[in-house]
Amino acid sequence: MVTFIENIKMLNEQGELVETTITIDKGKIAAIGEEKPSDAEVIDGKGNFVAPGFVDVHVHLREPGFEHKETIATGTRSAARGGFTTICAMPNTKPVPDSVENLEYVKGLIKKSAVVRVLPYGSLTVAEAGEKRTNIAELKAHGAVAFSDDGVGVQLASTMYEQMQDAAKIDAVVVAHCEDNSLIYGGVMHEGKRNKELGLPGIPSVCESVQIARDVLLAEAAGAKYHVCHVSTKESVRTVRDAKKAGIRVTAEVCPHHLLLEDMDIPSDDANWKMNPPLRSSEDKKALIEGLLDGTIDCIATDHAPHTQEEKCCGMVGAPFGIVGFETAFPLLYTKFVEPGIFTLKQLVDWMTKKPAEIFNLPYGQIEVGASADLTIIDLNKEKTIDANEFHSKGRNTPFNGWKAKGWPVMTIFEGNVVYKEEE
Numbered sequence: 001m002v003t004f005i006e007n008i009k010m011l012n013e014q015g016e017l018v019e020t021t022i023t024i025d026k027g028k029i030a031a032i033g034e035e036k037p038s039d040a041e042v043i044d045g046k047g048n049f050v051a052p053g054f055v056d057v058h059v060h061l062r063e064p065g066f067e068h069k070e071t072i073a074t075g076t077r078s079a080a081r082g083g084f085t086t087i088c089a090m091p092n093t094k095p096v097p098d099s100v101e102n103l104e105y106v107k108g109l110i111k112k113s114a115v116v117r118v119l120p121y122g123s124l125t126v127a128e129a130g131e132k133r134t135n136i137a138e139l140k141a142h143g144a145v146a147f148s149d150d151g152v153g154v155q156l157a158s159t160m161y162e163q164m165q166d167a168a169k170i171d172a173v174v175v176a177h178c179e180d181n182s183l184i185y186g187g188v189m190h191e192g193k194r195n196k197e198l199g200l201p202g203i204p205s206v207c208e209s210v211q212i213a214r215d216v217l218l219a220e221a222a223g224a225k226y227h228v229c230h231v232s233t234k235e236s237v238r239t240v241r242d243a244k245k246a247g248i249r250v251t252a253e254v255c256p257h258h259l260l261l262e263d264m265d266i267p268s269d270d271a272n273w274k275m276n277p278p279l280r281s282s283e284d285k286k287a288l289i290e291g292l293l294d295g296t297i298d299c300i301a302t303d304h305a306p307h308t309q310e311e312k313c314c315g316m317v318g319a320p321f322g323i324v325g326f327e328t329a330f331p332l333l334y335t336k337f338v339e340p341g342i343f344t345l346k347q348l349v350d351w352m353t354k355k356p357a358e359i360f361n362l363p364y365g366q367i368e369v370g371a372s373a374d375l376t377i378i379d380l381n382k383e384k385t386i387d388a389n390e391f392h393s394k395g396r397n398t399p400f401n402g403w404k405a406k407g408w409p410v411m412t413i414f415e416g417n418v419v420y421k422e423e424e
């Protein structure tokens with residue numbers, strides 16, 4: 001079946017919006033800017049903006065093991081509603097995809113219920129316990145997109161070094177949640193001014209940056225491709241910048257919440273503001289924005305991390321770290337950064353599509369003939385108030401509830417099929 005999208009605007013190389021059409025045949029983009037084939041089914045783009053389906057290289061779907069927080073079905077529906085068509089699922093599930101058997105099991109679950117493309121990570125260590133190394137060559141051969149122990153830092157330098165050496169041999173990407181356990185101090189938010197006002201234990205910035213500093217030196221020694229998760233501090237940005245200058249193969253991602261919020265914004269001891277790494281200072285936030293703009297930080301990832309309302313009910317100390325991200329990422333970033341002219345629309349879209357795909361060597365994230373027909377149609381003028389109760393995710397854990405934002409995905413197309421359509 002042939003589908004024809006008309007009355008749509010697309011970004012050109014210069015970053016201008018130009019009117020076009022897209023023809024889809026057998027799940028692939030068959031033509032751009034051509035006439036309607038006679039037998040085609042027509043989608044009216046209503047003059048909206050069409051972007052490549054967003055690519056998120058850092059998400060948590062919770063299945064298997066934590067289906068009360070999220071399932072592959074709810075998580076991917078949430079992704080589709082946010083405009084994401086390719087997502088890389090972190091391995092902190094139960095079981096952890098640390099063996100071929102466990103990875104195959106996870107792949108089976110994905111096949112059964114995912115509505116968008118889910119690419120599973122393999123872990124760096126068995127059960128993410130930080131001790132026994134996994135066989136990453138074997139896991140890669142069975143479809144692991146990359147390797148990470150996200151949720152915890154790899155504490156031993158030798159473990160990281162040896163996995164990087166193995167990764168270098170097969171050109172796999174080592175992806176790191178950087179957190180030195182000896183520097184957490186039982187903290188639940190950033191160690192600064194606001195945690196003292198709230199009487200809450202703080203996590204110092206060095207907890208993250210020292211491990212990034214260690215890892216870039218290990219990546220240099222191993223010749224490995226190394227990607228840093230959710231960069232949150234100015235020292236981390238500087239360390240990545242210096243490493244890039246030295247020719248080390250390092251890339252980095254930043255999350256929307258770290259670009260949009262700082263510790264002083266935290267209104268009270270409310271666990272919907274608790275995530276790892278925590279919201280840092282206003283100087284840190286500034287450094288992250290500068291880092292994106294100067295190319296130190298390569299892409300944006302949501303770190304969608306659903307938890308139940310019961311878990312998040314009662315203050316930061318007992319609650320798990322993490323907030324949901326899919327269904328608010330684009331409108332918030334568009335409203336707060338593109339509308340005021342801090343980022344261009346092309347920059348924002350590239351950081352959510354082409355750039356992450358490049359890092360992980362994925363053939364997605366661009367609208368071109370022959371590519372998978374993964375598209376997000378966005379109404380850049382539509383304004384709406386964020387209501388967590390409308391989320392397709394099981395998670396309601398967001399600090400952005402009640403925020404007004406513009407630029408909402410109205411239709412998401414994955415492999416030529418409509419997987420999300422806004423209710424009229």
Ligand SMILES: NC(=O)N[C@@H](CC(=O)O)C(=O)O
Nearest residue numbers: 060150151275276305321322
């Ligand atoms: N980011 C978070 O605060 N939480 C993540 C783990 C992680 O990304 O480190 C989770 O799995 O809940």
Ligand SMILES: [Zn+2]
Nearest residue numbers: 150151177229
């Ligand atoms: Zn993490």
Ligand SMILES: [Zn+2]
Nearest residue numbers: 090150151303
């Ligand atoms: Zn994560």
